[in-house]
Amino acid sequence: MRKIVVGEGSCGIAAGAAKVYSALEPLAAGSGVELKITGCIGMCYLEPIVDVYDDDTLLQRLVLVNEKDAQRVMDAAKTADFSGVEDLKIKDEDKEFLSKQTRIALRNCGIVDPTDIKDYQRRGGYEALRKVLTTMSQDDVINVIKTSGLAGRGGAGFPTWFKWNAAKSSVSANGRKYLICNADEGDPGAFMDRAVIESDPHNLIEGMMIGAYAIGATEAVVYVRAEYPLAIVRLENAMKEARANGMLGKNIMGTDFSCDMRIKAGAGAFVCGEETALIESLEGKRGMPRLKPPFPAQAGYNLEPSNINNVETFANVPWILANGGEKFAAMGTEGSKGTKVFAVTGKVKKGGLVEVPMGMTLRDVIFGIAGGIKDDKQCKAVQMGGPSGGCIPYSMFDTVIDYKALGATGAIMGSGGMVVMDESTCMVGMAKFFLDFTTKESCGKCVPCRIGTKRLNEILTRIVNGNGKEGDIELLEELCLAVKDGSLCGLGQSAPNPALTTIRYFRDEYEAHIKDKKCPAHECTALLKYSIDPEKCKGCTLCAKKCPAKAIDGDVKKPHAIRQQDCIKCGQCYATCRFGAISVE
Amino acid sequence: MCECKLKKSDLSLLSGVLDEYAKVEGSLITILQKAQEIYGYLPIDVIYHIAEATGNSPAKVLGVATFYTQFRLQPIGKYLIMQCQGTACHVNGSERIAAAITEELGIRDGETTEDGLFTLSNVACLGCCSLSPVMMINGETYGTLTPEKTINILRELREKAEKEGQA
Known part of the structure; x- marks a missing residue:
């Protein structure tokens, strides 16, 4: 049967996919062409994306589709003649975006209909769970995960089998044990967990049920960010379907194993990505981290044994159980096995979700897959790991994706955000941006984090405002180490990383701000100076008319000049001038 | 009291x-x-x-x-503008969008316009990084914003609200 499939992940919808779907709906009625949705294929830069299938064979992928194209798309789908939609056909170079990837966690994303369990089952879904429940012991499962080398994909990279084994071995006095999924994807610039839940929710459910069986959990909870409403709706629907089909609840698949699942919507606090803070939040309290030990495996949620893994970690589990731990471990490096999903964004040509085997270089991902820098500007650095991570300079792009190798740069693997920056991004400004974030998100429980991030932020703020003092860099470094050493949880311990890595690799930019009062990237407005070259100025008066501060003087057809004391440095004159007469430094 | x-x-x-x-x-x-x-x-x-x-x-x-940032102790306007403060949006110029909103509506983060129409709220990453800079208004996402585009969107919403008010 002929099918039209519209990619309706959050990004796709934001780009207009729902409008495309609505435009196709009346055309599809009675046409013999089935209209379906799917999740996110990861090529966010080409959304909305519409695929035309004949049964399970992809005939044509159409990109950047507008609702106005609906009739053309429908005609092409009916006849399988795509000459009328030449302009929408995906280009070969864009096909490479997917063909260069290895997809395990994302294997169904953008292919299955997230609202239809049968689609997932048709691709082998829930077979791994059946195998586990009917033929394997708890230890068997944990051993397969151990062989696979799967490590926590939320950022820390802790071996998954070890956590599972600790939770399995832990005894609860009340017989209660919890399996918790951390879907509080808080790193700004990372959205793979949302994509997995929105696009392939049954994969998460299956992975979690396998984990629940392995540790002997009696209940599973998914803690989802409140900012992800669509993910919550899709997961709720998938849970209903799974329950109706015997994959969740009492006697799963007719076996003795019973476990149900529920969603807890977070309320917006970055620190709740830390596992003990997440537990506090689950209990309805302020999300402040606890001291460890006791570890969650001993006394977690409701003080019962609990195990917490990230969405992407669970998303790998069904594949590993279906294909064997060895096959997963065959990919990657000595210390990092399997694949990792990255959200590549910022100043790249092809932003989106990329899943690659560990061991690939940053250059392969950013230039090979994501197409390099927009407008062919000079690449400066990539920020990895969000507020807990750091900036890796372009000169080190041959670094391989590996927990240790990335850690050695001062950044971290993190949850997989890769924000790429070009020459126009100020690295001091970047550090300030993250410290601003951690200052606001610090829960306030321990002093080094609460006060330390604030002081770091203040120093960075005065540097970008042109008030930096001699010795500020050294002061920053000293304070960074104190915050790192003195903080209770991962938030504080890693909050100085953005400042430390930018000082390490871009010290000259800090010095330019402090000593010369200049921002080499021309981003820190307080340090900019706009001036008009009298030779080039034709006296067209356009800039003077545009200037919101009325800070430009000059007569018609005579060179103009900017009164520096009144200039608010908005840059409008610079953008307006047609003669290139205005310069900024 | x-x-x-x-x-x-x-x-x-x-x-x-x-x-x-x-x-x-x-x-x-x-x-x-x-x-x-x-x-x-x-x-x-x-x-x-x-x-x-x-x-x-x-x-x-x-x-x-x-x-938790989700909870508000003050009433909000008819349109809640959630302006993304994520890294990708920052790199792609979210500060200029914030400035445009503030200039057009005269409100900053957490404030509501006097006519009760718009509330501006800075939010953590909305996860639409490839469309950055992004804002979400009453559940609808607006991407690849420029200051001009932002102002046009706000003006359209204001017109729509005024028409509804008259009807």
Whole structure:
């Protein structure tokens, strides 16, 4: 049967996919062409994306589709003649975006209909769970995960089998044990967990049920960010379907194993990505981290044994159980096995979700897959790991994706955000941006984090405002180490990383701000100076008319000049001038 | 007594939620979320009411409500502008978008316009990084913003609201 499939992940919808779907709906009625949705294929830069299938064979992928194209798309789908939609056909170079990837966690994303369990089952879904429940012991499962080398994909990279084994071995006095999924994807610039839940929710459910069986959990909870409403709706629907089909609840698949699942919507606090803070939040309290030990495996949620893994970690589990731990471990490096999903964004040509085997270089991902820098500007650095991570300079792009190798740069693997920056991004400004974030998100429980991030932020703020003092860099470094050493949880311990890595690799930019009062990237407005070259100025008066501060003087057809004391440095004159007469430094 | 406490919210609207959750341990955040859905924000008398019904001190309930960014203690405008503060948006110029909103509407983060039409709220990453810079207004996402595009969107919404008001 002929099918039209519209990619309706959050990004796709934001780009207009729902409008495309609505435009196709009346055309599809009675046409013999089935209209379906799917999740996110990861090529966010080409959304909305519409695929035309004949049964399970992809005939044509159409990109950047507008609702106005609906009739053309429908005609092409009916006849399988795509000459009328030449302009929408995906280009070969864009096909490479997917063909260069290895997809395990994302294997169904953008292919299955997230609202239809049968689609997932048709691709082998829930077979791994059946195998586990009917033929394997708890230890068997944990051993397969151990062989696979799967490590926590939320950022820390802790071996998954070890956590599972600790939770399995832990005894609860009340017989209660919890399996918790951390879907509080808080790193700004990372959205793979949302994509997995929105696009392939049954994969998460299956992975979690396998984990629940392995540790002997009696209940599973998914803690989802409140900012992800669509993910919550899709997961709720998938849970209903799974329950109706015997994959969740009492006697799963007719076996003795019973476990149900529920969603807890977070309320917006970055620190709740830390596992003990997440537990506090689950209990309805302020999300402040606890001291460890006791570890969650001993006394977690409701003080019962609990195990917490990230969405992407669970998303790998069904594949590993279906294909064997060895096959997963065959990919990657000595210390990092399997694949990792990255959200590549910022100043790249092809932003989106990329899943690659560990061991690939940053250059392969950013230039090979994501197409390099927009407008062919000079690449400066990539920020990895969000507020807990750091900036890796372009000169080190041959670094391989590996927990240790990335850690050695001062950044971290993190949850997989890769924000790429070009020459126009100020690295001091970047550090300030993250410290601003951690200052606001610090829960306030321990002093080094609460006060330390604030002081770091203040120093960075005065540097970008042109008030930096001699010795500020050294002061920053000293304070960074104190915050790192003195903080209770991962938030504080890693909050100085953005400042430390930018000082390490871009010290000259800090010095330019402090000593010369200049921002080499021309981003820190307080340090900019706009001036008009009298030779080039034709006296067209356009800039003077545009200037919101009325800070430009000059007569018609005579060179103009900017009164520096009144200039608010908005840059409008610079953008307006047609003669290139205005310069900024 | 402070003036805000004199304001009377219709507490009966909350009885269904409290019947379901008040005695379930660990559900304070859920109750607050449902209350905010009902009232649009968390009026102070509602906070006191929840405290009493759940057996918590008002300080504890308020402590939770102020810890999480989702909860609001002030009413919001007809249109809630959630401006993304994510890294990708920052790199792609979200500050210029913020400046454009502030210039057009005269409000900053957390403030509401005098006519009660718009509230501006800075939010953590909305996860639409490839469309950055991004803002979300009443659930609809607007991407690849420029200051001009942002101002046009706001003006269109204002016109729409004015038309609705006349109708």
